[in-house]
Amino acid sequence: MIQFWNKRIKLGILTENPEHDEAFKLIQKEIKERVKKKFAGSLAIRMVDSGSCNACEAECNALSNPYYDLERLGIYFVASPRHADVMLLSGLMTFNMTPHVFDAYRQMPEPKWIITLGECPAMKSPFENSFAINAPAEDHLPITHHIPGCPPEPKEIIEGLLAFLRKI
Amino acid sequence: MRLIARYAKELEKAFEIITVYEGEMQREQVDKESPIIKTLAKQHPSAIWFERKMHDDFGIIIEDTFDKRPLVHQERFPKDTHPLIKDFQDKTLKEAAYLPYKYEEISGDGVFQVAVGPIHAGIIEPGHFQFSQAGEEMLHLEVRHFYKNRGIEKMLEGKTLMDAKPVIERISGNESIAYQLCWRDIVLQASRQELPLSLQKRHAFLLELERVIHHLTDLGFIPNDAGFGAALAYASKLAEDARRLMQTLTHHRFGFGGITFENTDIDLVPMQKWIGKMQENVLDFETWIMDIPSLWDRFDTTGTLSFKKAVKYDTVGVVARASGIAMDRRATLFYLEHGFVMAHETGGDVAARFKLRLAEVKNSLAMMSNFLEEDDTQMEIHTLQDGEYMSFCESSIGELFMAVDIKEGLIERFVVRDPSFVNWQALHIMMQKDIIADFPLINKSCDLSYAGNDL
Ligand code: SF4
Numbered sequence: 001m002i003q004f005w006n007k008r009i010k011l012g013i014l015t016e017n018p019e020h021d022e023a024f025k026l027i028q029k030e031i032k033e034r035v036k037k038k039f040a041g042s043l044a045i046r047m048v049d050s051g052s053c054n055a056c057e058a059e060c061n062a063l064s065n066p067y068y069d070l071e072r073l074g075i076y077f078v079a080s081p082r083h084a085d086v087m088l089l090s091g092l093m094t095f096n097m098t099p100h101v102f103d104a105y106r107q108m109p110e111p112k113w114i115i116t117l118g119e120c121p122a123m124k125s126p127f128e129n130s131f132a133i134n135a136p137a138e139d140h141l142p143i144t145h146h147i148p149g150c151p152p153e154p155k156e157i158i159e160g161l162l163a164f165l166r167k168i
Numbered sequence: 169m170r171l172i173a174r175y176a177k178e179l180e181k182a183f184e185i186i187t188v189y190e191g192e193m194q195r196e197q198v199d200k201e202s203p204i205i206k207t208l209a210k211q212h213p214s215a216i217w218f219e220r221k222m223h224d225d226f227g228i229i230i231e232d233t234f235d236k237r238p239l240v241h242q243e244r245f246p247k248d249t250h251p252l253i254k255d256f257q258d259k260t261l262k263e264a265a266y267l268p269y270k271y272e273e274i275s276g277d278g279v280f281q282v283a284v285g286p287i288h289a290g291i292i293e294p295g296h297f298q299f300s301q302a303g304e305e306m307l308h309l310e311v312r313h314f315y316k317n318r319g320i321e322k323m324l325e326g327k328t329l330m331d332a333k334p335v336i337e338r339i340s341g342n343e344s345i346a347y348q349l350c351w352r353d354i355v356l357q358a359s360r361q362e363l364p365l366s367l368q369k370r371h372a373f374l375l376e377l378e379r380v381i382h383h384l385t386d387l388g389f390i391p392n393d394a395g396f397g398a399a400l401a402y403a404s405k406l407a408e409d410a411r412r413l414m415q416t417l418t419h420h421r422f423g424f425g426g427i428t429f430e431n432t433d434i435d436l437v438p439m440q441k442w443i444g445k446m447q448e449n450v451l452d453f454e455t456w457i458m459d460i461p462s463l464w465d466r467f468d469t470t471g472t473l474s475f476k477k478a479v480k481y482d483t484v485g486v487v488a489r490a491s492g493i494a495m496d497r498r499a500t501l502f503y504l505e506h507g508f509v510m511a512h513e514t515g516g517d518v519a520a521r522f523k524l525r526l527a528e529v530k531n532s533l534a535m536m537s538n539f540l541e542e543d544d545t546q547m548e549i550h551t552l553q554d555g556e557y558m559s560f561c562e563s564s565i566g567e568l569f570m571a572v573d574i575k576e577g578l579i580e581r582f583v584v585r586d587p588s589f590v591n592w593q594a595l596h597i598m599m600q601k602d603i604i605a606d607f608p609l610i611n612k613s614c615d616l617s618y619a620g621n622d623l
Contacts, residue, residue: 003452003455003456004452004455004456007452047291048287049287049292049293049294049316050294050316051315051316051317051318051619051622052293052316052341052619053338053339053340053341053344053619054293054340054341054342054617054618054619055338055341055342055344055422055424056341057291057292057293058341058342058385058422059421060291061291061385061404062404062407062408062411064404065401065404065405065407065408066401066404066405067405067408077290077291079289079290080289081287091316092318094315094316094317094318095244095245095261095317096242096245096314096315096316096317097286097294097315097316099244099263100286100287100294100315104287125338126334126335126338127318127320127323127335127338128323128335129259129260130259130318130319130320130322130323131251131256131258131259131260131261131319131322132251132261132317132318132319132322133318133319134260150338150424151341151421151422153421
């Protein structure tokens with residue numbers, strides 16, 4: 001155990017990785033301010049995967065690793081659509097998932113927004129239309145913002161969230 | 169004899185049923201007018217999903233099976249629609265009347281059902297778990313999937329192998345390199361070419377890097393599901409470091425597009441340094457985590473899959489090796505020469521799967537260091553010849569199987585069996601004797617793919 005604490009003290013705080021440049025710091029600051037103003041300090045996101053390859057989810061999980069630590073900006077991934085302000089929709093909207101995505105959307109309290117994450121829900125990834133796919137999602141649901149990328153990198157997701165906050 | 173895959177393809181007047189066993193393949197033709205076959209489920213329980221899928225895909229009837237429910241097709245899927253038949257060309261489906269799915273349930277005094285999914289509480293893929301509970305105790309679990317079915321097998325028909333690559337590398341994001349390696353081997357078989365050693369090394373390096381990323385992520389998430397978040401913070405930091413290395417080498421954090429027939433020079437010195445540092449960090453992680461008794465209290469004897477059951481259910485990969493089956497597609501001369509040591513545990517529980525992943529990360533890092541080589545070999549691929557091809561690769565989850573038929577230069581039938589497809593069917597066995605709160609932990613310790621399973 002003592003070994004661990006020695007190491008822990010030597011390592012310091014990773015979140016302030018020098019790799020994160022000044023511009024990125026400004027983005028984070030602006031997000032924090034806007035979340036504070038528009039969502040009383042906490043923006044709750046419900047992630048819904050409607051047929052992804054799982055890379056988009058992996059990048060969302062990476063948002064909580066010590067380098068990005070999204071929660072510090074007041075943005076949380078919540079366990080139920082009933083707690084959510086925003087639905088983050090990833091993946092190709094499949095025939096089999098469509099009714100469940102609608103269900104989740106209906107459960108969200110007003111006001112609510114949908115952000116699509118990655119090229120899949122917009123039908124811009126290399127997948128072609130097939131009998132099993134109902135994408136693009138915008139044909140079925142009101143989409144406020146789209147974060148492009150295949151998958152968007154954690155940094156791009158953060159920038160995308162800021163673009164969304166500026167929009168509303 | 170281990171069952172690897174069982175699938176059908178459409179010929180002019182018949183369906184051909186192909187059953188792939190370890191070291192053997194059987195073919196059977198049935199008339200299209202009355203496509204009736206017998207089940208293999210009595211010898212191989214894992215045949216059930218293959219056979220139910222065959223019915224959904226082609227309408228093939230499994231005469232003596234006890235489970236005739238649809239697998240891929242769900243409540244609103246139009247009846248008697250078999251999309252893998254060549255004649256089926258619809259690009260959209262109309263929702264049919266809701267036909268309830270009959271779950272396997274245990275009933276009795278005080279027994280109740282808990283339905284979980286398809287959308288889960290965390291950032292995870294959709295799938296459904298139906299538990300029969302007696303209080304806290306799990307009596308039975310049915311795993312139900314295919315919510316993510318994207319119709320990939322059909323989507324790839326009529327494409328060239330080269331055009332199919334961007335889709336193949338996106339079937340399961342966590343195993344992208346493995347899928348690309350299966351694709352690579354099929355390309356090489358079809359062009360009657362051999363891969364130069366230096367390219368083999370580069371590809372193997374990337375496959376091990378993918379395994380390191382995936383295992384490290386799990387090494388964080390498994391303790392996290394037992395309430396120990398600090399492990400996730402540490403391991404996810406290491407996983408992020410490895411992912412950034414993947415980006416440096418392939419220009420993509422998941423290695424999409426990373427497997428090509430060109431070698432690009434790698435700077436050896438910083439790379440060896442990176443590997444050394446990672447090895448050190450993994451060792452630190454290990455000494456720390458092995459020393460936390462409350463964690464091992466949760467891991468030990470939880471979610472046990474006995475050797476006997478692991479064999480019976482034809483399990484592969486991490487799950488199989490943690491239950492004492494010494495099986496790994498990397499057990500070849502090439503890998504052995506570069507330091508491959510088969511990881512092996514016998515407990516079959518969450519602890520065994522956790523320790524196995526740790527051992528594999530360490531072995532992968534050691535091999536990566538042996539794979540490094542300065543080289544810029546390029547290779548020209550010849551024309552691909554028609555035929556039936558099959559390939560295997562040990563992904564971070566387990567043995568991946570791919571089969572492609574090429575006719576007149578285009579894909580005639582595309583089959584892939586993710587390791588998850590067989591392992592999911594063994595999950596319910598691990599649940600018996602455990603409580604429902606252990607489920608996320610057990611599920612995570614296997615970390616199976618939903619996307620690769622559903623296709
Ligand atoms: S957008 Fe790309 S990374 Fe995201 S789910 Fe689709 S294929 Fe995967």
